[in-house]
Amino acid sequence: MKRVLIPNRGEIALRIVRACEQLGLESVVAASEPDRDGLAARRADRVVVLGPGPASESYLRDDAIVQAALGTGCDAIHPGYGFLSESPRFARRAREHGITFVGPPTSAIELAGDKLAARFEAERAGAPVLGGGEVTSAAEASRLAREIGYPVLVKAAGGGGGRGIRQARDAAELEAIIGLARGEAATSFGDDRLYVERLVPRARHVEVQVAADEGGAVVALGDRDCSVQRRFQKLIEEGPAPGLGTDLRARLLDAAVAVARAIGYANLGTVEFVLDADTEQFFFLEINCRIQVEHPVTEAVTGRDLVALQLQIADGAPLGFTQSEIKSDGHAVECRLNAEDVTKGFMPSPGKLSIFAVPERRGLRVDTHCFAGATIPPYYDSLMAKLIAHGDDRASAIALMLDALEAVDVEGVETNRTLLAAVLGHPDFRKGAVTTDWLGAAVL
């Protein structure tokens, strides 16, 4: 592997460029017009412009992206997260043209994207799954829901990442939303299949970072707790997941590895679980076949460069380490600093940054593409920066993060900085892990 095309933007594009530098690889950023002068584009060896701002005309144009790779002599594409990173069609296309797609086999990407099929395979691999199943009619949904007990979630098979999920607290609500859910699924995901799943009322979102090489070796690099969420979007993540007993942790990691192995996974991925906070039972939720936003949490605790590992695995290198060689050092917390107006329903707040300053602290890492003078365009998500605080224990990581947030100075756009600080300072959060409904109930 010599030259990598990065059809992405923002902090993750910069992150991948840096990993390429580490490995002595050349990088080409394929950017949209508004991103052509971004930090990633400037830092890369070369930039090509895919199209105008809207993602549908740039970052989602798999033909233009493959063309850009071929035209610049790239032999690999690292898709980052979001955009086409989980598109089996894109991965297939790249591979058909002899370009290495940095990610798992196309069949695994297809499976991961079909939440229903992934559920089925996970169960076959021995992982616990929540009561539920596919429903093709309102009557079937009603029958199944009665069986597993309300409340239930109605999910789109083609959804994922928190999208395509609706809640039904009783039979009347279920009947009301089923038709709507199907129509939405067809439009949003091109797949109108739905399934019903038991809703765990007090749930924690716990996920396991897995890595597999192309020789079949699979390891679990540790777990993360991402329960601080708003409308299924993660806000704060931490690792290791607080309060997990040794036995529970071992079973969780084993289940993740078993799922990855069963579907022939390669490269890095994340197996997500729902953990019932009351019973401590865990259930497979979905598998994400790309690098995640919160990967720095695992990097802090294991001391490993996960993006570099992705590139190395894609180039055919073996993992180079065994499960027992993976260490877990201290505790790390990550906060997503977003350009959004918390007082106006979290409306995205694009604009020009007149001031953008983040502190330097021992144990603090900041991944960002922002700088004073930069413009945050309106076309994409509102993530400005990730702050990751690593301490000897959870309390010191939280203290470091609070100190860092205090010193963050952003002018020109609204941010969620004070919300992040409010969460970290909240007695519930300080005490230990919270549940996924907590942020909405206790803070917002």
Place this chain on the structure above:
Amino acid sequence: MGLSHDDVTEILRIIDESDVDELRVETEGFKLHVVRRGAATSAPAGEPAATAATASSDTARDDLLAVPSPMLGTFYRAESPGATPFVEVGAEVEPDTTVCIIEVMKMMNSVAAGVSGRVVEICARNGERVDYGAPLFRVAP
């Protein structure tokens, strides 16, 4: 030393964004002279005509309309290899005149001029990869 069209465009952009008024590069077999419009040049007294010509072409350049590429892809001057190019320098075009093809993954996309006028410059080479937004032609309205 060979410079591609991309390189020249990049040099012009760098000069544009700097305080430099004049750049003169001479190597064996290659000479490049760029003058910012309106700037006093260091040309010796015996070459006023050259300076005036440079200044006037800069002025003319400002009046030209660019035809930007609507997508990233490969620029082709004709419908198929060996066929007559859609336009040459000097051709008169209307907004809906097909001026070239941009190919993306074997999909051929015709590009219309979008403006009326006379083609003064062809900015890309046949078979060259162009970015979204890159100038393909300059047209004098």
